Amino acid sequence: MGRKAGGIYINPKRFGALHKPCMKEMITFLNCLSLGHNNDEKCVRQKDLLNVCMDAQSNSNRKAWGSINYHLQRLNRGRK
Template sequence: MGRKAGGLYINSKKFGALHKPCMKEMISFLNCLALNHNNDDKCVRQKELLSACMDSQTGKSGKSFGSINYHLQRLNRGRK
């Protein structure tokens, strides 16, 4: 039920933490909400920045090159 012994494998969850495009905007919006007791009328600017960032991310495709582990398995197959 697992991987074969001796195969190449990279834990892709470690690399997922590297690319978080709208994290700064989301943190500033949540901090503003916390400071203003969940009153989002006072956090309009941070909300607009977060919305703009999220809208700009929707046009980008996610993984167009496939899984890194898939490519490692392909390379390993060709080596044998």
């Protein structure tokens, strides 16, 4: 069970923490909600900034390339 010995593998969970695009906007919105006692009418500006950031990160802008491990396996097959 598991991977073959000598194969190339990258743990994608390790690199997931590197890129969090809308974290700053989300934190400011959640802080505003906590200060405003969950009243989102007071946090319209932060909510709009978060929505703009999330819309910019939509999957329609990206190409589906597959996982990095899939491509490493393809390169490794061609090398043998």
